[in-house]
Amino acid sequence: MDQQLTLRLLSPLDGEIVPLDNVPDPVFAQRIAGDGVSVDPTSSVVLAPCAGEIIYAHPAGHAFTLRSAEGAELMIHVGVDTVQLKGEGFSLKVRAGDRVQAGQPLLEFDADLVATKARSLLTQVLAVNMDIVSAVKHPAGRVRAGRDVLLELTLKAATASAKSAGGTVASGELTVANPTGFHARPAAMLAQEAKRFAGTVRLRCGGGVANAKSLVSIMSLNIGFGDKLVLEAEGPGAAEILAALAAVVTRVLDAPGAEAAPAAAPAAPRAARDPRALAGVCASPGIAVGKAFQARQEQVEAAEAKEEPAAARPRLASAIEAAKAELEILLSKLSAEGATEQAAVFGAHRELLEDPELLDLAEGGVAKGAGAVAAWRGAYQEYARNLSRLDNKLLAGRAVDIRDVGARVLRLVAGVSLKQRELPAGCILLADELTPSDIAGLDKAKVAGLCTVGGGASSHVAIFCRAAGLPAIAAAPAAILDIKDGEQLVLDADNGELRLKPEQAELAAAADRQAAGARRREAAVSASGQSARTKDGKHVHVLANVGSAADAKEAARLGAEGVGLCRSEFLFLDRPSAPGEEEQQAAYAAVAGAFPGKEVIIRVLDVGGDKHLPYLQLAKEENPFLGERGIRLLLARPELLRAQLRALLLASRGNPGLKLMFPMVSEVDEFREAKAALNREAQALGIPAPKCGVMIEVPSAALLSAHLAKEADFFSIGTNDLSQYTLAMDRGNPKLAGRAWAGDPSVLKMIDLTVKGARAHNRPVGVCGGAAGDPQLVPLLLGLGVDELSAPPPAVPLIKAAIRELDHGACQALAAQALELGTAAEVRALLAGKVK
Ligand code: PEP
Ligand code: MG
Numbered sequence: 001m002d003q004q005l006t007l008r009l010l011s012p013l014d015g016e017i018v019p020l021d022n023v024p025d026p027v028f029a030q031r032i033a034g035d036g037v038s039v040d041p042t043s044s045v046v047l048a049p050c051a052g053e054i055i056y057a058h059p060a061g062h063a064f065t066l067r068s069a070e071g072a073e074l075m076i077h078v079g080v081d082t083v084q085l086k087g088e089g090f091s092l093k094v095r096a097g098d099r100v101q102a103g104q105p106l107l108e109f110d111a112d113l114v115a116t117k118a119r120s121l122l123t124q125v126l127a128v129n130m131d132i133v134s135a136v137k138h139p140a141g142r143v144r145a146g147r148d149v150l151l152e153l154t155l156k157a158a159t160a161s162a163k164s165a166g167g168t169v170a171s172g173e174l175t176v177a178n179p180t181g182f183h184a185r186p187a188a189m190l191a192q193e194a195k196r197f198a199g200t201v202r203l204r205c206g207g208g209v210a211n212a213k214s215l216v217s218i219m220s221l222n223i224g225f226g227d228k229l230v231l232e233a234e235g236p237g238a239a240e241i242l243a244a245l246a247a248v249v250t251r252v253l254d255a256p257g258a259e260a261a262p263a264a265a266p267a268a269p270r271a272a273r274d275p276r277a278l279a280g281v282c283a284s285p286g287i288a289v290g291k292a293f294q295a296r297q298e299q300v301e302a303a304e305a306k307e308e309p310a311a312a313r314p315r316l317a318s319a320i321e322a323a324k325a326e327l328e329i330l331l332s333k334l335s336a337e338g339a340t341e342q343a344a345v346f347g348a349h350r351e352l353l354e355d356p357e358l359l360d361l362a363e364g365g366v367a368k369g370a371g372a373v374a375a376w377r378g379a380y381q382e383y384a385r386n387l388s389r390l391d392n393k394l395l396a397g398r399a400v401d402i403r404d405v406g407a408r409v410l411r412l413v414a415g416v417s418l419k420q421r422e423l424p425a426g427c428i429l430l431a432d433e434l435t436p437s438d439i440a441g442l443d444k445a446k447v448a449g450l451c452t453v454g455g456g457a458s459s460h461v462a463i464f465c466r467a468a469g470l471p472a473i474a475a476a477p478a479a480i481l482d483i484k485d486g487e488q489l490v491l492d493a494d495n496g497e498l499r500l501k502p503e504q505a506e507l508a509a510a511a512d513r514q515a516a517g518a519r520r521r522e523a524a525v526s527a528s529g530q531s532a533r534t535k536d537g538k539h540v541h542v543l544a545n546v547g548s549a550a551d552a553k554e555a556a557r558l559g560a561e562g563v564g565l566c567r568s569e570f571l572f573l574d575r576p577s578a579p580g581e582e583e584q585q586a587a588y589a590a591v592a593g594a595f596p597g598k599e600v601i602i603r604v605l606d607v608g609g610d611k612h613l614p615y616l617q618l619a620k621e622e623n624p625f626l627g628e629r630g631i632r633l634l635l636a637r638p639e640l641l642r643a644q645l646r647a648l649l650l651a652s653r654g655n656p657g658l659k660l661m662f663p664m665v666s667e668v669d670e671f672r673e674a675k676a677a678l679n680r681e682a683q684a685l686g687i688p689a690p691k692c693g694v695m696i697e698v699p700s701a702a703l704l705s706a707h708l709a710k711e712a713d714f715f716s717i718g719t720n721d722l723s724q725y726t727l728a729m730d731r732g733n734p735k736l737a738g739r740a741w742a743g744d745p746s747v748l749k750m751i752d753l754t755v756k757g758a759r760a761h762n763r764p765v766g767v768c769g770g771a772a773g774d775p776q777l778v779p780l781l782l783g784l785g786v787d788e789l790s791a792p793p794p795a796v797p798l799i800k801a802a803i804r805e806l807d808h809g810a811c812q813a814l815a816a817q818a819l820e821l822g823t824a825a826e827v828r829a830l831l832a833g834k835v836k
Helices: 111-117 157-165 184-194 215-219 238-254 309-336 340-352 356-367 372-388 399-414 436-440 460-468 478-482 504-526 549-557 581-593 631-636 638-652 668-685 699-703 705-711 719-727 745-759 778-783 793-804 808-819 824-831
Strands: 004-010 015-018 035-041 045-047 052-057 063-068 073-080 090-092 105-109 120-127 133-137 149-156 168-170 200-205 208-211 228-234 277-279 281-284 287-294 427-431 447-452 472-474 488-492 497-500 539-546 563-567 600-603 658-662 692-696 714-717 765-767 788-791
Touching: 035 133, 035 149, 052 238, 063 105, 063 238, 073 105, 111 120, 120 149, 168 238, 184 215, 184 238, 200 238, 208 215, 228 238, 287 447, 287 504, 309 340, 309 356, 309 372, 309 399, 340 399, 356 372, 372 399, 427 478, 447 488, 488 504, 504 793, 539 549, 539 793, 549 563, 549 581, 549 793, 563 581, 563 788, 581 600, 581 638, 631 638, 631 668, 638 658, 638 668, 658 668, 658 714, 668 692, 668 705, 692 699, 692 705, 699 705, 699 719, 699 745, 705 714, 705 745, 714 745, 719 745, 745 765, 745 808, 745 824, 778 793, 778 808, 778 824, 788 793, 808 824
Parallel strands: 287 427, 427 447, 447 472, 539 563, 539 788, 563 600, 600 658, 658 692, 692 714, 714 765, 765 788
Antiparallel strands: 004 149, 015 035, 035 120, 045 105, 052 063, 063 073, 073 120, 090 105, 133 149, 168 228, 200 208, 200 228, 277 497, 281 472, 287 488, 488 497
């Protein structure tokens, strides 16, 4: 058992004690940098809180770290965001290595200057090596510099000196709040950030430890939702590094959005229905009939001669450089074709070639004289093996990327090329696993579909297949590898089944389904330029949900009649600060430019809830979905709202179809206030205010729709949030995924109320939530009186085609029936035609 000792620290400043929870920076408020307390200072000379050694002095002069004789490492950080002042207003009087006495002046600052230029003067006193601290206590009220105790730390004495000797600092526990865990993208972001520092940075989770500079090493920890992790840094400036990296971890792991699980087929293999059917998961929908073709991976045959390290090292390094150059070419070709997702895969491959763990492993082999070929082969195969052993299917699926990029380098270092096997026309490719490079190099005209033992619904191969419209099954049983080349197969990806030895009738049925599906899609796409009118003549506007000008162009190509929802927050995500007025104006004008003269609805920033923008320094909330989100946040941040409104107004010049709408409106006054802000800016710029709508996403807005309709030019129903708030079911909770459904009778009643309120004042109503892209729900939405549907671009042709098959009168009758029902199951039965 560790003995305990208490370290009492004197206040470095005169002032008022403020708990860390109230510091407007999550890095401090969430104890990411360490635990302690803050002082709202009334003096401006920072005194040493105890005797010790300065172990880090920040070059910007606003912070330093002091190690006490007992081993506690104490960071004093003056102000919030003061690093941005780059030293202005600060005079740090000590350097790393200096020994100081308690009460000695260490840092002086110009309080007036710092107060006007920084977010806050609050000064944090933190223990950063919390692994040796067992308790933190502080008084309340006023303190005097050098006289009163500000902080009392209980130290585990037996561990203190040992831990501190290595200069290691550790963060507090960070909990993974992102439902998809620490997958490739957050891991890559952390690794990239960590590589900027010279010291050692580690990530610990569940007994495992990873090099935080290595994408693969991080991924191999298999960190999932709810896991707790700790960051450790060692070396000069470790505490600062730790704070910076912990902020990255918090940001990437809290943010959903781009990290959200892809909409794909069920994750687990389903049981086969009969012995002639092998079951996997749908990686890309569709059905294909064709002859089996085993795409056995060609082995790179390469001599594994021993080699002097001095000869092997440069040979391997130049093969790696050559592989990077190949990837660069592939990447720019795919980007130029607009295949951004595929390009991103090769971008990740290039990143893997800089992975320090992988390179260290290879260097280990080289140093032992294994030779460049054997050292590289051993390194990447060991890495891939480690990953493929993980339980997490998503991470295990990434082993394929390592094998792919590893084989690329191997080919180059060994100077051999893969023999291309001639593919028979119309084949169904069977493989243990395929790599993104295999798919990119496939003659797709000859492949009807593919089925692999490896992979999953969200693997990169699945993404490629979906983009190429190639039906694919992943996670199939290994028995598929015993199927003989030339055997007839039916690949029913929609149902996740590979059917062996199909009978004539089965083949015919599959061919019919295939032909019908292709005809349907082709017809939908070729008719997508025409309007969507029901059989009885009701015209429905079909628009698209977009996040960028590229999306908008694709939507226009697929027949969208405009943009029903442009999620402007996409422009604000994944960057260190908010975009300026000019950048915003250009982005909105580019989206509108894809639909000259047509309706383009830009939604004003919707953050808060599950959407974080770290640079807004949002206060921590107990229930963020019920807190300052959407319009509430904008009204609390008038400068943010003002910049966006001005950018939208400026973009509306020359784009008369541009409209805007406010998210998460729950009170009439909120909308009045936001609209007044719009009118004010419009007047100041001398530009007429564009049409301005309300998103109906919460029950109060639906209930008050008749009042809101008096004020708003149009409504757009966000069924994703409306379902979440009506049913009190978190839209991101996988356990409730099947139940937070827009077809639930309670949500249908909300939509009905919204439409009735809008009708009373002749306002149009659109739906831009997920329900608008679901052909099953479209009849109900039309029957309830919705005028416009806005769906993701690829769904636009199919939604238009579905509308043309409907009779509006029948939809109204169906909706009336649905409104009488009491359960979601009854609505499903009604839609399936099982209830008359
Ligand atoms: C919705 O809530 O339905 C909506 C369209 O907004 P978002 O999905 O962006 O929250
Ligand atoms: Mg919403």
